[in-house]
Amino acid sequence: MHVGVLTGGGDCPGLNAVIRAVVRKGVQEHGWSFTGFRDGWRGVVEGDTVPLDVRAVRGILPRGGTVLGSSRTDPFVLPDGVRRIGEQLAKLRTDALIAIGGRGTLGIAARLHAEHGVPCVGVPKTIDNDLSATDWTFGFDTAVGIATEAIDRLHTTADSHRRVLVVEVMGRHTGWIALHAGLAGGANVILVPEQRFDLDQVCAWVASRFEATYAPILVVAEGARPRDGAPVQGSVGVWLADAIERRTGKEARTTVLGHVQRGGSPSAFDRWLATRFGLHAVDAVRDGAHGTMVALRGTRVVRVPLSAATDRLKAVDPALYAEAGVFFG
């Protein structure tokens, strides 16, 4: 059996752990060979490949990024994209394709499989943890850990000074990183994209916190927006700090974590999850379970249809957000 592997979409710690597990298990248990495609679907369309054997995956487990490179290339919008994929796979005698990626990358895999019979198996990847088909996605735990450590450090200053401290974390569409890091870091306010925030309420929380002789720490997802529809340009964290300063007269400072959250070595949890996803993707290929992707349910890795990757965004449940509300203010 000869298997192609590709990674698509944005950076996410754990991609290399998946690749390594796929190759180690495929080679050692089944004697398969592999081809790596460079930069996601672009590499498949253009036949741009990377040798992928046990030696190539040595030492990559703890490293962030992806040794295969990534892109957002969509073969369906390229002239002849799909036909060229068919040609390349035939030329390389590829029996199956393991696509590791998010909504975009896996949506393409789902269509290629459903409409063109390309033998795809998927591995879901999103730092935002917003896939409804799986309990957790790798990369998320690492991002939450980094944001939590930042909040931990801000508590020192919150304790000693009288400043409002705002931390902007990732999350354009969903607030999972904000919610988990806010809970783990003991933030006083958590703002998520799923619920527009009321600046008056936020300022009231800030004020009540100061009364408790302790400065407030606010965690805001980059996609959070105020209820009144005021336009937010640039960083919402900077915007929020300015708005609070103007309303409350309290000095406010912002930390914008940015790409720091998606780089560096994956956490132990993410490495475990990514490794198991890789091992089970090989099982799916072995079983000819094309059109499926792996997913975590509880502590078990299961298979779900590839289409589940694009089905529905897993938004922060209002009940979960309300649960966290006991720590606000």
Add this chain to the structure above:
Amino acid sequence: MHVGVLTGGGDCPGLNAVIRAVVRKGVQEHGWSFTGFRDGWRGVVEGDTVPLDVRAVRGILPRGGTVLGSSRTDPFVLPDGVRRIGEQLAKLRTDALIAIGGRGTLGIAARLHAEHGVPCVGVPKTIDNDLSATDWTFGFDTAVGIATEAIDRLHTTADSHRRVLVVEVMGRHTGWIALHAGLAGGANVILVPEQRFDLDQVCAWVASRFEATYAPILVVAEGARPRDGAPVQGSVGVWLADAIERRTGKEARTTVLGHVQRGGSPSAFDRWLATRFGLHAVDAVRDGAHGTMVALRGTRVVRVPLSAATDRLKAVDPALYAEAGVFFG
């Protein structure tokens, strides 16, 4: 409502996060008051209490250990232990008791509830992750993270030198920490208590690793034992390194992590889990769900009978161990 809280058994990062969540939610959402009992069941028997209000739990979220202290006192073996518990709870007008602990502590809570009608709600705690009733226990992720970081660092030396490196991790009865840290750290051999190891096989793995021009890293749970029943005194890690050195002639070095694994600040995951356990324990008390404990299933916190805490040790599944075997040698 007046609620007592106690922590029992060994250290485990996340205990303070549970205590804080219980108090914050109980006070802010329900207006309850709390009493902390010092050193687990000892404090209940002796009426040794600690004030427990919002102020008392401020700042404890990121801290290891437990502000309530802990012990392994068993009221059932103390003269009049159970009667004295009844008296103390009556004296303090305690409406319910939240017991945070492992097999021992929760087993006592289960009996007190079943046999004496004491209104107990449990929160499971074990660094070893060996409770079958819950997908994960807090403290485990922190321990795995610490062990993984140690393995990461050893790879440098394994790469530069020609030494066998042995890391002994926690796990007297189950090998969950060894399995997860071994997978996450990219160990070449993982030895767990659930399966006696064959020293010949271990030495064969060591030898094959050296042929691949890279030194082997072995992760061994403190409770792992050789198949032939050779007596192991003191650290099994030290014993194993000696045995490998004698058999293979290769220099071997040992790292014994010990208590380092159960101390210090909990990981973000463990804080999230512990916090949610605390919030849901309050819900259980509110609902009068005595005799239950909280547990994680997937990403949901559920209630199970307290007796589930002592039912059955969750051993490492042979299939999971076999899955990891692809990385051995």
Add this chain to the structure above:
Amino acid sequence: MHVGVLTGGGDCPGLNAVIRAVVRKGVQEHGWSFTGFRDGWRGVVEGDTVPLDVRAVRGILPRGGTVLGSSRTDPFVLPDGVRRIGEQLAKLRTDALIAIGGRGTLGIAARLHAEHGVPCVGVPKTIDNDLSATDWTFGFDTAVGIATEAIDRLHTTADSHRRVLVVEVMGRHTGWIALHAGLAGGANVILVPEQRFDLDQVCAWVASRFEATYAPILVVAEGARPRDGAPVQGSVGVWLADAIERRTGKEARTTVLGHVQRGGSPSAFDRWLATRFGLHAVDAVRDGAHGTMVALRGTRVVRVPLSAATDRLKAVDPALYAEAGVFFG
């Protein structure tokens, strides 16, 4: 002997380590007693004190912030400030005062000693490492470590994507944190307040970096400014990313670390330095060396006049900056 202790100015990891060392040595070696003044000079003026004994300093070594609180109160601008200090010290029968702080706090101590004979001993503190009298100040190593870890994580993204990554670090007047973190993190451009930067040159470096098929990481001190005097409002990091994007057409992202750099547990180096400063401040008090402060020269702690604290800002030496230039572009 009865000794007062105060901390002034901004947060800096290591303050608690100094306080602990002072008290432990004073009590155990000399049998002295201590009074802590709350919030820097404000506490002395107002007689606002905190009990300070061995019990009070237990467990504070690894904690950021200061258990004594801090402020920027200047008794010389308060009505009767200096007279009230004299009264409070007399009332408490204070034989000496250990002032821990930066330029502001120690400048006040210097004047109080020189003009009013107040028996002050100083311990220098600045996260910016910009005191010419000492080789290193505590807090700096911690800040550099945090900034370096952030840069490390950005390399992953720089490697996988084609984005310009800008990290803004602390340093209003001096670029020590930027220089050290930039060198340690392998940044491609380091911008410091001591030398106005040329945006054309910066964009040329960015372009040349992209040619080397790798994305550029720029570290910019918050006080760095462009040569042409263009007004920079808000974060210079955000400003720089915008400017680069407009000029080069490359997408640019910013991380603004902010107060994260001055919070949290001090590094081992900072704890060692702060502890030794504390021990030697006690020696200075014992020797009646009022009007001096402790300083590090090589690996030795020495005494210098308190006035040295305010003498001269230690700017980044142009030769050192040029030395780092070999890594630019």
Add this chain to the structure above:
Amino acid sequence: MHVGVLTGGGDCPGLNAVIRAVVRKGVQEHGWSFTGFRDGWRGVVEGDTVPLDVRAVRGILPRGGTVLGSSRTDPFVLPDGVRRIGEQLAKLRTDALIAIGGRGTLGIAARLHAEHGVPCVGVPKTIDNDLSATDWTFGFDTAVGIATEAIDRLHTTADSHRRVLVVEVMGRHTGWIALHAGLAGGANVILVPEQRFDLDQVCAWVASRFEATYAPILVVAEGARPRDGAPVQGSVGVWLADAIERRTGKEARTTVLGHVQRGGSPSAFDRWLATRFGLHAVDAVRDGAHGTMVALRGTRVVRVPLSAATDRLKAVDPALYAEAGVFFG
């Protein structure tokens, strides 16, 4: 100019940072070319080389270990070793040799230069910080940081339980790591090879600590030995824990950090120091300053004779050890 580079002796975080700085500066500022010799002096004797250009050093700054490999080969004990070195250097037209290593490696460089005119420049490396010619050596700060973090974590357990906790750290001949990590971690007893310890005294400290209702943490360098000359086999940490348990009846647990201390990513300080050593080694080569090595004095990098590397072990000064004694017991 063509320059050879080699690394010798044990692992030490920062070696790659030196190599990278040497190559970057040599190439970019002077247009030199480089040859890497594999595995220290062995590679020079045998002409075993590695290509060493800007591409080869990309991304190695944060990595532990050495991309050149290391060994303890001594050409002076090999048949024809010195003559073969001369031949290889002539064959490769090597104008100078930068040797990065400890006492052994630099001692060989010193002899080769003094006795055979080989144009060597040295960069000192020892994780133990025991070179008298330099204030600090790289790798030491990283090791101290790792040991301090372990001690930090043990405090949690010391606080909750009543156990004696022993941490064995590196240091066969000198106690610098023990002293610095012990001070930074707030250990209650620090034992170093420079002063034989009195077990009675140690047990007295342990007892007094328990009276203060807190469990003791002891840091012991692997080379520390008891005064009465009792034979210590295997780990002194394990030996000490056993001895304390027998004498005091208190349960004692040991952490043996082992090679974890010398692996993994170097601290920011060590990267800064290693980078500057590399830059200045290039200056020394440029200046024809053969027979010298770089060293840190205060914050300046200076040159000293290569012979200084082997002159004298920098033992822990009794005064420094006594200074730390205020925290014992």
